[in-house]
Amino acid sequence: EVHLVESGGGLVKPGESLILSCAASGFIFTSYTMNWVRQAPGKGLEWVASISGGYRDLYYADSLKGRFTISRDDGSDLLYLRMDSLRAEDTAVYYCARVFGTARDYWGQGTLVTVSS
Amino acid sequence: SYVLIQSPSVSVAPGQTARVTCGGNNIGTMSVHWYQQKPGLAPVLVVYDNSDRPSGIPERFSGSNSGNTATLTISRVEAGDEADYFCQVWHGDSEHVIFGGGTKLTVL
Numbered sequence: 556e557v558h559l560v561e562s563g564g565g566l567v568k569p570g571e572s573l574i575l576s577c578a579a580s581g582f583i584f585t586s587y588t589m590n591w592v593r594q595a596p597g598k599g600l601e602w603v604a605s606i607s608g609g610y611r612d613l614y615y616a617d618s619l620k621g622r623f624t625i626s627r628d629d630g631s632d633l634l635y636l637r638m639d640s641l642r643a644e645d646t647a648v649y650y651c652a653r654v655f656g657t658a659r660d661y662w663g664q665g666t667l668v669t670v671s672s
Numbered sequence: 673s674y675v676l677i678q679s680p681s682v683s684v685a686p687g688q689t690a691r692v693t694c695g696g697n698n699i700g701t702m703s704v705h706w707y708q709q710k711p712g713l714a715p716v717l718v719v720y721d722n723s724d725r726p727s728g729i730p731e732r733f734s735g736s737n738s739g740n741t742a743t744l745t746i747s748r749v750e751a752g753d754e755a756d757y758f759c760q761v762w763h764g765d766s767e768h769v770i771f772g773g774g775t776k777l778t779v780l
């Protein structure tokens with residue numbers, strides 16, 4: 556059974572950095588593109604970034620490129636999101652999700668990031 | 673940038689049919705995916721590639737896509753279908769994942 560478990564969220568001050576992790580199990584991790592999607596409180600879904608197995612392809616939302624970095628450790632089945640220079644508007648639940656074709660077929664439970672002074 | 677437009681809300685009585693639409697320029701040339709999200713929970717894929725259903729999703733959920741509009745149809749609506757529904761495409765020209773703004777389905 557596919558499982559995705561995010562961790563690393565919490566309360567941070569504006570300008571600080573944070574690294575989120577997503578532990579994957581139940582499938583051959585290296586064979587799948589993975590991504591991060593976020594959802595601000597009471598708002599819709601916003602795609603953040605995607606990374607293919609073996610780091611062949613990296614994609615970022617235009618508004619986040621330069622501050623956020625997606626990476627993965629295929630040997631440990633882990634997905635990461637490094638977030639720098641955090642702003643209040645980055646406050647959201649961050650989900651990792653597996654990519655199936657161009658859909659997202661499995662999602663984690665999400666981890667909440669709150670940026671506030 | 674490519675934009676997907678969804679109506680903010682749709683209301684339907686139990687047992688009736690709900691239609692949630694997703695508008696986009698020439699969306700009929702793309703693969704559209706639909707997610708259901710209940711309060712406090714992660715999204716769940718209910719339709720992918722316009723009209724396919726993942727295993728475990730009831731046949732009551734179906735999808736279509738043509739021209740500038742994709743539609744998620746929920747037949748014989750139940751109280752448990754009350755949720756937010758989001759459409760999504762991969763926009764190849766920009767290499768971006770695009771989500772619609774979401775539609776809140778209320779079961780009266």
